[in-house]
Amino acid sequence: MAAAQHATTRVGRSRNRKRGAWPAVRGWLFIGPVVIGTLLFNVLPMIPTFYTSLTNWDGISSPQWIGFGNYDQIFSGGDPEFMRSLINTIIYTVAYVPIGIAVGLVLALLVNRQARGMSIFRALFFIPVVTSLVAIGMVWRWIFDSQYGVLNWLLGLVGINGPHWLGGSVSAMVAVLITGIWAIMGYNMVILLAGLQNVPAELIDSSKVDGAGAWSRFRHVMLPVLTPSLFFLLIISTIGSFQVFALIFVMTSGGPGDSTYVYIYELWYQTFQLRKMGFGSAMAVLLFVVLAAITWVQWRLSKRWVFYQ
Amino acid sequence: MSANATTTRRRFLGGGVALAGSAGLAACGGSSSGSTPKGWTSVSFMSIGDAQDQAMFKEMIAAAQKESLDKQQIKIQWRPAPGDDWERTTALFASGTAADITRMDDDRVYSLALDKKIWQLDPWILDKKDGMNKDDYYDTFWTDNTVEGYQFCMEPAMGANVLYYNKDLFEKAGITAPTSWTEAWGWDDFVTNVKKLTKKSGGKTSVYGVGVPVNIVEPMIYGAGDTALNADQTECGLATPAAAESIDAMAELVRNGNIPTIDIEQLPLFNSGKLAMAWGLSVQEISKNIKWDIMPWPKSPLYACTKNYARAFVIPKTAKEPKAAYLALKALCGKAASDVIAKHQWAVPNFRTAAEGPAFTDHPAPATKKVWSETLSIGGEHPVMIRMPRGPIGLVWASTFVEGTLANGLMSGKMKTADYIKRGRKLVNAEIAKEKWNSKEGLKKLQASGALADDSAKVVS
C-alpha cells in the first residue's frame, strides 16, 4: 500500500520532467536504427525502379523516357505471358499460404510438449528450412521424376501408377506446391511454437478443470493468443509467395509450357533475357501496388480477429 | 534482478561496439588474390564456369603465361566466378568494375559493343607486330560472332554438338552409326532408327531413341531452307510450310515418346541405358558402365540438325591497360592454352593444330574423335555452323523461340507447332516494328555510336 502511494508521487514527478518532445525523441531512438537502415538500403534503392519503369532501359545504355508505355503494354495485353504469370502466382499463393500455415500449426501443436524425443522431432522438422532452396529444388525434382524418381517408385510398390509429375500441367503445379510447403512448414512451426509460449498456463489449467475438451481448449484459449503470430505468418507468407521464383526455376523452368510460370519468372525473363529492364521495373512497381493493397486489406481485417493481450 | 540488468546492458553495449568495429573492419580493404611482380602489367581475367571449368582455366592461364606472357611481363590476375548470370555482369559493367578480360554469354556481345562498353579488336589483330595469324584458326573463329562484321570478342573454343550414342543399344537394334559428317543419316533414316531404338512398356517409354536440345528448332528451320529473319530483317522468318513441317516432325517425336520431354534430364537416362542417343554430355560424367561413342547429327535438307555454341571473351572499355589485355587474350587463345582445352576435352579448340593434334586425339574415348573436329571445318553441303542473326532482333528471336515458355511448351508436347510459330512470329514482328529495324540499322547504329575504334580495320571482309 505504502509502496503504491510512494510510486504515484514518483511517477508524478517524472512525468513533469519528461514532458513535451521527449516521448517522440525516445520513440525514435528505439526505432531509429531500423528505420534509417531500411530507408537507406531498401527503400531508397527502390526509387530508381519507379523511374526506370517509365523508360525502356536495357540495363547498359542510357535510358530513354517513354512515359507510361510499359504500363500500356501490360494492360493492353501486349505481353500475353503477363496475365498467365499473374494467375499462376495467385493460384500458388491461394494454396501455399493457408495450407502452409495450417501444416505449421499442426506441427507446432504436435511438438509443443516436453515429452521425450520431442526436441529431436522439432529439429527433424526443421531440416528442410535449413537447406538451400536450390538443393531442395534439385532433390525434389529427382523425387518427382517419372523415370527414376523415388516417389513414383514408392507408389509403384503399393500398386499405384504415378503420374508424370513435372510433365503434366496441373501435376507440375501440385509438385511445386508440395515442395514449397514442405520447405517452409518447419519455419511456420517454429514461429507458432514461439507464439504458443505466450499462452498463459493458468488459462489452460482452468479450462481443463472446467472440463473443456482439447478442441475447445484450442479454439478458445490457444487460438486467440496465437493470432499475432498467425497474422505475422499470413503477411510474410503472402508477400513471399507472390515472389516465389528460385524453386520453380530449378524444378520446372516455369513449365510444362507455362503452367508453373510465375510473376517473378516473367519479370526475370523480361529483364534479364529480353533485356527489357524498363518493362521489368514496371512489373515490379505493379507487384508492389498489388502487395501493398493486399497487405492493407489484411491489416484492416486483422483488427477484427487478432487479439493482443 | 539487478545483476541481470547490468549483465544484459553490458552485453548490449558490447554487442554494439563489436558491431561498429566489425562494420568498420569489413569496409576496409579488398585486396585481390595473387601478386604481380614489380614492373609487370596486371590484367584481370574473370572466368565464368563451374569447378571443372575453373580447373581447366587455371591450367590455361599457366600455359599462356609460360608460352608468351611471362616474357612480355604481363601477369593475369585470375578471378574465378560461378555461373554466367546476367544480373551480375550487368551490375559489373554498369559500375565499371568488370574484369579486363571477361568471359561471357556470346549473345551479349552485340549490345555491349553498341553501347561502347567493349573494345573493337580488329586493329590489334591486324597489327603487323602483335597481330594474329588468320590461318592459325578455323574460319569459325573469325566469323561466328562478329558485330556487323567487326571483331569484338574472341572464342577460343566451340562446344561442338555431336550425338553421343550407346553402342550396346545400337548393336541390339542392328544399327551402325556413321563415322563422319559426310556419311551422316538423312532425315528419314534418322526417324526410322529413332523409332527402332525406342522401347515402350505399358504405354510408357522405357528406352528413348534420342534426346534433343531446346534449340533444335534453329537447325530444323534452316535445314528446311527457311531462315530466322527474312533477308533484310524486316520480318520474322519461319514462314514457309516446309519449316513448319520440319519443326513439327521433331515435336511429333516428343509427343510419341521417342524423345524425352524437356523436364527429363538426359544424362541420368543415358547413364542407365535408357537413352540411345544424347547430346551435350560432358565426357567425365558418362558412366563407366556404358559403352559409348559419338556420331554426327542427321542432315535435314540443307543443314545438319545441330549447331555449335561458344562463350565469348571480351575486353571492357574500363580495362586499365587495353593493349596488355589484348595480348593476354591472344595468349589465352593461343597454341599452349588451346592444347589445355584439348587435353581436358572441354570443347573443340578453334586453334587448328590443337584440334587436330595429339592433345585432342589422344584420349581413350570417344573412338571417333574426328566427328568433333569436323564440326568446325565442315562447310559446303551440310554445314554445322548456322549463322543465326545477331543483334537486338536476333536476341529477341532466340529468347522467344528458344528460351521462353513457347519453347518449353513445344518441347514438353503441350503446344501445337502451329501455335508456337504463330505466337512467336507475332512477338518478333512486334519487336521489329517497335525498333523500326532492318538489316542496315545495325551497321548504322554501330557507326553512329562511336563504338568503332577504326571502321576500316576488319579482319574478315
Added chain:
Amino acid sequence: MIDTATAVDSEGSVSARRTPARANRERIWVRVLVYLACIVIACTTVGPFIWMLSTSFKLPSEAVTFPPQWIPKPFVTENYSYLFNNDILPFGRFFINSAYIAVLVVIGRLFVCSLGAYGFARLDFPGKNAAFVMLLASLMIPDMLTVIPLFSVYTKLHLINTHFPLIVPPIVANTFGTFLMRQFFMGIPKEFEEAALLDGASHLRIFLTIMLPLSKPALATLAGFTFMNSWNDFFNPLIYLTDVNKFTLPAGLAFFQGENATQYTQLMAGTLLSVVPTLILFIAAQRYFIRGISMSGLK
C-alpha cells in the same frame, strides 16, 4: 541466467487434479497418436535429406540411376575430399567467411530489431505508423531490381568486394525481424511491465530487464532464422564479391552448377556440410523454444 518466470510444465500441473487412472488412459492414447504422426512427418522431412546424404557418397556418374539406389555402390568419399583438397576453391575459407558474417549479423540484428520492435509495440509517438508502413513496404519489391542502384552506390563508396554489404544491411534493414519481435512483444501481457512503470522505470530498463528475458523463444527464433538466412544467402555474395577468397559457402557451392550439367554429388556433399552448423545451432537453441510461463512469477 535466472528467468523472471519459473518454468512449469502446464500439462504436469493439471494431471494431478484428475483421477490418475482416467488421465493415464487418455494420455497414452493421445501420446501414441502424436508420436505416430511425428514419425510419419519426420520421414518426409528426413527422407530427402538421407537421399542427399546417399548421393554425396556416390560416383558422379552413378548419381541418378533407375531404380533409385539408397546405398551407394561403390561408396566413395571423393566428393568430400574434393571440397577440401582442390586447389581452386578454398572451402575452409568459405566456411570461415560464412561463419563470422553470420555471427555478426545475428548479434547485430537481435540488438537492433528488438529495440525497434519495442518502440513499435509499446511506445506511442508521431510518425510511428508511417514508419511501420514503410518497413512493410520495403518487403514488397523484389531484390533483383534494387541490386543495380545499390551496386553503383557501393562502387562509389569502394565497398564492392568487401563483406560490408553482407553484414550491415541485413542488420539494420530488416523488416522481418522487427515485425516478428513486435508481434511477440504485443502478445506479452502488459501486467508484467505495469508494476515497473509505476515504479518509474525507464522504457529502456523495462526493455532490457523485462521484455527481453520474457522473449527468449522469439529471440531464439529470430537468432536461428537470421543465422540461417545469412548462412544460406546465395544471391548477395555472388553479386558483391569478386575475389573468390572472400566468397561464402553458398557462393562457393554455386561453382558446382555448370552450364550444361550440375555436379550433383559434390553439390550435395557441400550442401550437407553447410547444413550441419545451422542444424547444430538449432538443436542447441531448442531449450529456448519451449518453456512454460507461469503467472506466479508476478506475485
